[in-house]
Amino acid sequence: MKNRKLVMIPGPTPVVRSIQDQMGRDTVAFGDPKFVEDFKGVLVDLKKLWGTTGEVFVVAGTGTMAMEMAISNILKRGDNLLIISHGYFGDRFIELATRKGINVDVLRSEWGKIVPIEEIEAKLREKNYQAMTVTHVDTSTAAVAPIKEIGDMMKNFPDTIYIVDGVAATAGEREYVDEYNIDILLTASQKAFGVAPGLAILWASERAMERRATLGTIPEYYVDFDKWLPIMHDTSKYYATPAVNMIWALQESIKIIKEEGLENRYERHIRNAKAMRAAIEVMGFSILADKGNRAATLSCVLYPDGIDDVKFRTILAEEGVQVAGGLGAYAGKMFRIGHMGNIDYLDMVGAISAIERTLFRMGIDVLGKGVEALQRGLLVK
Numbered sequence: 001m002k003n004r005k006l007v008m009i010p011g012p013t014p015v016v017r018s019i020q021d022q023m024g025r026d027t028v029a030f031g032d033p034k035f036v037e038d039f040k041g042v043l044v045d046l047k048k049l050w051g052t053t054g055e056v057f058v059v060a061g062t063g064t065m066a067m068e069m070a071i072s073n074i075l076k077r078g079d080n081l082l083i084i085s086h087g088y089f090g091d092r093f094i095e096l097a098t099r100k101g102i103n104v105d106v107l108r109s110e111w112g113k114i115v116p117i118e119e120i121e122a123k124l125r126e127k128n129y130q131a132m133t134v135t136h137v138d139t140s141t142a143a144v145a146p147i148k149e150i151g152d153m154m155k156n157f158p159d160t161i162y163i164v165d166g167v168a169a170t171a172g173e174r175e176y177v178d179e180y181n182i183d184i185l186l187t188a189s190q191k192a193f194g195v196a197p198g199l200a201i202l203w204a205s206e207r208a209m210e211r212r213a214t215l216g217t218i219p220e221y222y223v224d225f226d227k228w229l230p231i232m233h234d235t236s237k238y239y240a241t242p243a244v245n246m247i248w249a250l251q252e253s254i255k256i257i258k259e260e261g262l263e264n265r266y267e268r269h270i271r272n273a274k275a276m277r278a279a280i281e282v283m284g285f286s287i288l289a290d291k292g293n294r295a296a297t298l299s300c301v302l303y304p305d306g307i308d309d310v311k312f313r314t315i316l317a318e319e320g321v322q323v324a325g326g327l328g329a330y331a332g333k334m335f336r337i338g339h340m341g342n343i344d345y346l347d348m349v350g351a352i353s354a355i356e357r358t359l360f361r362m363g364i365d366v367l368g369k370g371v372e373a374l375q376r377g378l379l380v381k
């Protein structure tokens with residue numbers, strides 16, 4: 001008999017039944033009064049939970065589109081952008097911005113490490129940057145950036161819009177928008193929200209909206225804040241068709257988040273991450289990211305000598321668990337496993353036990369060791 005498929009890649013993450021049910025509902029007109037209310041409620045909750053008096057946008061699209069939305073509404077041709085890159089997704093901002101004629105400077109860390117705040121501050125003093133991007137968790141390395149501390153430092157640079165890519169973090173890592181001095185936080189539905197792919201979500205501060213106003217008409221049409229703002233203020237209005245079922249799915253995800261409590265959710269992610277990593281390490285793997293900056297949402301796991309990546313991931317898939325391969329120079333050298341969103345003990349025990357069986361089939365007998373470490377980690381209060 002074939003195993004079921006447990007999707008443990010770092011997004012999309014497993015979608016629980018109650019969220020799936022929302023996606024499976026009969027679709028209604030976007031002007032349906034009940035949907036209009038539901039959409040409005042989603043926006044109110046997103047602002048409240050993420051702690052901002054600014055704006056929030058929920059638009060059909062992916063994380064990359066949210067990145068484009070941020071850049072397009074904040075910068076114009078000839079502006080200066082500082083990109084803090086901790087890996088593949090930090091680098092994605094480079095092409096995105098240079099295609100628009102924006103001048104970019106990049107501060108890069110080695111993969112698994114992060115750029116020290118002092119270096120960021122020194123760079124910001126060199127010239128007038130209209131904006132800076134920081135990827136909260138770079139999914140290629142599972143390194144987490146100290147976005148709160150960076151936000152505190154950014155108070156010294158009031159003319160630089162602080163953009164945070166939360167695609168692999170939001171709803172799993174703390175992000176309080178106003179408190180952290182974030183001007184734009186962008187994310188997508190398929191990771192720690194535990195919704196299927198399809199929605200881009202973006203919070204924008206008052207300062208970000210003021211910057212948008214200085215740009216006048218921008219070349220981009222679909223991602224223009226000015227086009228979407230009337231809908232976000234009155235969800236009965238139309239600009240481009242809202243993804244009705246996806247918005248219901250997000251509403252259900254937010255309901256789950258409120259029931260759990262956002263702070264409890266963040267703590268759960270930290271506890272799960274520690275337990276997963278303890279299990280992974282006891283089985284003989286090591287973790288790419290430095291100890292001080294490991295994400296709660298996913299881990300990048302280096303193979304011990306002698307383990308073939310493709311063989312490992314193929315057997316693991318037969319055992320029921322899908323993980324992702326390494327990116328860039330780490331392709332073939334590591335795998336990436338998500339532990340975010342609405343995964344539970346069964347998912348985690350299932351994933352670790354499948355890794356044990358995979359290793360066993362590859363001649364390495366660590367049966368029981370990973371699961372024991374995981375369970376001990378999960379039972380710690």
Ligand SMILES: Cc1ncc(COP(=O)(O)O)c(C=O)c1O
Pocket residue numbers: 011062063064065089135137138139165166167168188
């Ligand atoms: C940190 C980060 N930013 C941006 C993206 C791009 O998002 P999407 O694939 O939804 O376009 C990803 C995707 O994994 C990501 O992990």
